[in-house]
Amino acid sequence: MIRKAIFPRCYIQGEHIIRNFGGIREIEKKRVFVLATQSALKKIIPINLPAWEDICEIKYEEFKGKCTWNEIDRVLALAKANNYDFVMGLGGGKTIDTARVVAHRLGLKYIAAPTIAATDAPTASACVIYDIGGAVVDYFTTNNPDYVLVDTRIIADAPVRFLVSGMGDALATRFEAETCYLSYFKNICGGFNLRAIMAIAHTCYRTLLEYGKTAKISCENHLVSPALEYVIEANTLLSGLGFESGGLSTPHGIHDCLCNLEGTHDFYHGEKVAFGTLAGLFFENRPQSLIDEVYSFCSSVGLPTTLVQIGLADVTDEELKAAIHPVFENRESYLHNVRCELTPERIVEAIRMADSVGREKGYV
Numbered sequence: 579m580i581r582k583a584i585f586p587r588c589y590i591q592g593e594h595i596i597r598n599f600g601g602i603r604e605i606e607k608k609r610v611f612v613l614a615t616q617s618a619l620k621k622i623i624p625i626n627l628p629a630w631e632d633i634c635e636i637k638y639e640e641f642k643g644k645c646t647w648n649e650i651d652r653v654l655a656l657a658k659a660n661n662y663d664f665v666m667g668l669g670g671g672k673t674i675d676t677a678r679v680v681a682h683r684l685g686l687k688y689i690a691a692p693t694i695a696a697t698d699a700p701t702a703s704a705c706v707i708y709d710i711g712g713a714v715v716d717y718f719t720t721n722n723p724d725y726v727l728v729d730t731r732i733i734a735d736a737p738v739r740f741l742v743s744g745m746g747d748a749l750a751t752r753f754e755a756e757t758c759y760l761s762y763f764k765n766i767c768g769g770f771n772l773r774a775i776m777a778i779a780h781t782c783y784r785t786l787l788e789y790g791k792t793a794k795i796s797c798e799n800h801l802v803s804p805a806l807e808y809v810i811e812a813n814t815l816l817s818g819l820g821f822e823s824g825g826l827s828t829p830h831g832i833h834d835c836l837c838n839l840e841g842t843h844d845f846y847h848g849e850k851v852a853f854g855t856l857a858g859l860f861f862e863n864r865p866q867s868l869i870d871e872v873y874s875f876c877s878s879v880g881l882p883t884t885l886v887q888i889g890l891a892d893v894t895d896e897e898l899k900a901a902i903h904p905v906f907e908n909r910e911s912y913l914h915n916v917r918c919e920l921t922p923e924r925i926v927e928a929i930r931m932a933d934s935v936g937r938e939k940g941y942v
């Protein structure tokens with residue numbers, strides 16, 4: 579039995595750490611290429627550039643909004659021009675993924691510096707490549723980042739919906755890792771789960787339950803409290819290690835199905851994953867006490883628990899089946915990592931159960 583886990587080389591989290599790159603020694607006097615979102619160019623770079631220029635030689639470029647092969651080639655050409663030592667991605671998941679592929683292609687060291695805690699992409703080795711219309715065209719695997727720099731001040735100042743969505747993505751971690759561990763489904767890095775990762779997945783879950791609500795209030799008021807720090811760590815590091823080395827199952831599988839329905843397109847990844855997690859509880863016959871615990875958590879932080887809350891007020895069973903079909907037909911999909919006999923009808927049933935319980939609890 580081959581058990582396997584992969585990790586970033588160094589994870590640094592704290593308030594204002596971006597100002598000196600978290601104190602990374604090996605960046606001193608080196609050449610650094612920063613790929614940044616428009617918002618980071620406006621709000622983060624101007625106030626940090628003087629301090630950065632005291633540490634290293636720095637050039638920056640705006641990320642054009644989509645992680646496509648065209649965008650990767652454009653940034654690659656710029657980053658090739660100047661013998662850089664480091665590439666840093668400063669932004670959300672797509673900026674980070676684009677910079678990650680560029681660093682990998684050029685054989686440079688890579689720093690992931692997320693400006694939101696909406697997904698667990700920053701710690702990962704896998705990148706999702708899209709076409710210009712937003713459909714997934716490729717998964718590309720690199721190394722995990724050399725450094726992950728998470729500035730809690732930047733996250734506290736970002737819109738709270740990102741943090742809540744990140745909690746939705748992190749919520750799935752325990753359930754997906756548990757399913758993969760108990761049923762010997764391989765994780766994303768191609769091995770079976772280590773007990774270390776199971777401990778991480780459970781800590782991720784407990785952190786959300788214990789500190790999620792307080793962290794949300796903290797972020798709404800732009801305060802870097804310990805609760806917010808714990809949840810940022812859960813959303814970014816614990817969930818990141820958990821999904822890549824713990825595996826994915828129904829929550830992300832149902833997320834992929836939901837993405838095929840236009841009504842859900844304005845909703846974030848973690849919001850749809852949270853609903854997929856609820857549906858997964860019914861596949862796996864989880865006990866009532868656990869179901870109540872997860873619903874109550876979702877409702878306390880504002881994650882969706884009904885179809886109305888993910889833009890699917892009037893969705894029919896036929897429409898659900900049509901959305902499930904392409905994911906179900908893909909035998910490689912993690913939708914199939916489930917401890918029961920799976921049919922499209924059972925998936926519809928689980929989605930309807932999740933919605934019915936949400937409505938019954940009055941979370942409309």
Ligand SMILES: [Zn+2]
Nearest residue numbers: 747830847851
């Ligand atoms: Zn995810």
